[in-house]
Amino acid sequence: MGSVLSTPKTFELLIIGLDDAGKTSLVNRLKRRELPRGVLPTTTPTTGFTRETISHGQHSVTILEYSGSEKMRPLWRSCFWNAHAFVFLIDAAAPARFPEAKEELIQLIKATSDLYPILILANKVDLPGAVELSTIEEVFGVLGLRAAKSDRKIALKGISAMTGEGVDEALDWLAANLSHQVISEINEAKKQVEQSR
Numbered sequence: 001m002g003s004v005l006s007t008p009k010t011f012e013l014l015i016i017g018l019d020d021a022g023k024t025s026l027v028n029r030l031k032r033r034e035l036p037r038g039v040l041p042t043t044t045p046t047t048g049f050t051r052e053t054i055s056h057g058q059h060s061v062t063i064l065e066y067s068g069s070e071k072m073r074p075l076w077r078s079c080f081w082n083a084h085a086f087v088f089l090i091d092a093a094a095p096a097r098f099p100e101a102k103e104e105l106i107q108l109i110k111a112t113s114d115l116y117p118i119l120i121l122a123n124k125v126d127l128p129g130a131v132e133l134s135t136i137e138e139v140f141g142v143l144g145l146r147a148a149k150s151d152r153k154i155a156l157k158g159i160s161a162m163t164g165e166g167v168d169e170a171l172d173w174l175a176a177n178l179s180h181q182v183i184s185e186i187n188e189a190k191k192q193v194e195q196s197r
């Protein structure tokens, strides 16, 4: 695990994405790494948000997972300032919902400054109907999004909350792309928002 070699970081991660993308399942996998491949606790749709703190190597990550239902999305949009980094989760096996997911992703990119890394995760790669990562990259125009905002740290990776595939690598990427300096800058900005409330 690459993160074991880096200095400890403490950060808050917002996990968002459409309903049914697998956000709660990903949090469950992160909380319980010992779960065997293919075993996932049963979930029900998240009603508001959940908050969990996990360890990853030397890092401490507080994860906020928001309901993806359409009527709850304004809640996550109002909490962007509260995070250091974002995971945008896509259901790789639900291509009919890619346009709706892309709209939300674009809103996230527009609403947040270049300081914040965004990791787009295509979940459920274990399913036979999962769309290839290269196709998802094309449909979501990830390279274009990166080029338009060249300083922005944006990446796309495939994962499965069901098998655990790609989950450690995702957290490694987030820890590696969030410098101590950026964490301090964001902490300062958060303090100002909190004071002005």
Ligand SMILES: Nc1nc2c(ncn2[C@@H]2O[C@H](COP(=O)(O)OP(=O)(O)OP(=O)(O)O)[C@@H](O)[C@H]2O)c(=O)[nH]1
Binding pocket: 017, 018, 019, 020, 021, 022, 023, 024, 025, 026, 040, 043, 044, 045, 046, 047, 066, 067, 068, 069, 123, 124, 125, 126, 127, 159, 160, 161, 162, 163
């Ligand atoms: N095959 C497979 N199914 C998954 C995976 N991740 C989640 N699921 C299933 O997808 C469904 C939705 O998962 P949730 O984790 O509840 O989805 P969510 O994104 O939290 O949904 P909301 O809270 O409503 O926004 C459940 O039936 C999960 O078992 C995965 O990696 N592979």
Ligand SMILES: [Mg+2]
Binding pocket: 023, 024, 025, 044, 045, 046, 065, 066, 067, 068
């Ligand atoms: Mg959920």
